[in-house]
Amino acid sequence: MPTDPRQRRAARHAQSTAAADEAAPRKRPITVDRITDAALDVIATQGYDALTMRSVAALLHTGPASLYAHVVNKADIDELIIGRLCNQLVLPEPDPETWREQISDVCAQLRDQYLRYPGVARAALSMVVTDLDVLRVSEGMMAIVLAGGVAPQSAAWAIDALFLYVGAYTLEISLGAQRQGQTGEDWLVSREERDELVSRFRNLPADRFPETRRHAAELTAGDGHERFDFTVGLIVRNLA
Amino acid sequence: MPTDPRQRRAARHAQSTAAADEAAPRKRPITVDRITDAALDVIATQGYDALTMRSVAALLHTGPASLYAHVVNKADIDELIIGRLCNQLVLPEPDPETWREQISDVCAQLRDQYLRYPGVARAALSMVVTDLDVLRVSEGMMAIVLAGGVAPQSAAWAIDALFLYVGAYTLEISLGAQRQGQTGEDWLVSREERDELVSRFRNLPADRFPETRRHAAELTAGDGHERFDFTVGLIVRNLA
DNA sequence: TATACGCAGCGAACGACGTTCGTGTCAAGG
DNA sequence: CCTTGACACGAACGTCGTTCGCTGCGTATA
Secondary structure (H helix, E strand, C coil): CCCCHHHHHHHHHHCCCCCCCCCCCCCCCCCHHHHHHHHHHHHHHHCHHHCCHHHHHHHCCCCHHHHHHCCCCHHHHHHHHHHHHHHCCCCCCCCCCCHHHHHHHHHHHHHHHHHHCCCCHHHHHCCCCCCHHHHHHHHHHHHHHHHCCCCHHHHHHHHHHHHHHHHHHHHHHHHHHHHCCCCCCCCCCCHHHHHHHHHHHHCCCCCCCHHHHHCHHHHHCCCCCHHHHHHHHHHHHCCC | CCCCHHHHHHHHHHCCCCCCCCCCCCCCCCCHHHHHHHHHHHHHHHCHHHCCHHHHHHHCCCCHHHHHHCCCCHHHHHHHHHHHHHHCCCCCCCCCCCHHHHHHHHHHHHHHHHHHCCCCHHHHHCCCCCCHHHHHHHHHHHHHHHHCCCCHHHHHHHHHHHHHHHHHHHHHHHHHHHHCCCCCCCCCCCHHHHHHHHHHHHCCCCCCCHHHHHCHHHHHCCCCCHHHHHHHHHHHHCCC
């Protein structure tokens, strides 16, 4: 029960998650969990750019100053968010037969979590890797890849690459969706955006951009997560 | 000679780079190039977080308002910066024999450009891909991979993946370096930081993090750009 | 039972940010 | 000489993250 936010954050990083919180207090006090909930609410409904100390505090019917009793700073909220997302991933028992599918599945879970909260990948890419919830996912992926017989060094580097790629991929998707306007498209990239991009490529000067003009369709292709699956497969396939 | 910044930015995106600027005016007027120079100067010396309208303007001995006659907004400066960096990459003539080395070399060039300006990868990851200077690099990489006999669809997706990975990798490196304090280490990750990370991993609870404890060395390994070369090789190797 | 203490909560403010508005200023054209 | 138009800029607005110091309540002690 560390009362100092700095202490609480340190505990989340270095050691196990300590004891569970005590029972429900009398009224409805501000807690770290409620702050995390509110932050995720803001991101889910208004995007990561709208994640503000004030917007989080408003959802808790208070002012921004009240948050600093539970949280070190905004970066701390970022960590809490990513930790929460990682905490919801289900890690399968390592199976030497299907380890490639298992890894791809974990990556897809992480991808979908990021996409559910538009722009949150920016927080993920700016974070240290010592948060316990994140380490739990890293540990689980390590176990899977090692069960597949991959050398430890290759396994570690490949997992790092996968983390980075998932973050960058989802960030790109979120930015494109937000730029296109929040029309609430349930699919990743709208047809209008792709058509406009293709025509832009087609109108490039022919002498300097022959390949881009010729393969404008391929450069903008990828319904669903084909592109994602392609890259993850590319990385996973060569791990002997 | 578009006088409206919006017009100037649109010209940089859609068509060729128009005519060159006219000769030197009377005194020392503010130009887009000088703004780009100043912005890169700020990033190189103080990092991307210090890139501010005010800091750029200060280097030009003026106020922030003066920049808006040449630039749409701060995102526009981001584009100018990335465009400048991409512009300095040398793209080899595609050679079907050595195309893998050629691609790796271009990625390494991009990586080194990003690392020269700490944190600038954040701008790269938040950008549209229609800037002409960026498209030039994409075009050159496309030509190299296609010369290697790779299918157009695979080539396009692989190049996208490489771009994303280079950005995420360099961003992670820059953040780590800046967190460690700007001790001016000329190498990527200091020994102290790695040692501290290893000991932190080793102190994790044994029941929940066995693999992380066991392979703490591998998880933090990677002198120079071994990790980078590993991942790029992983992606490039499977492109038939 | 009365009182002192500790602390979560919060109003107000500070400095810095991106951006805009209206005014100044100076070279070229009539 | 005056007009004109484009460029430059001082000042300001609204918002951000963060800090300071007060308030009021619950608990433990005398």
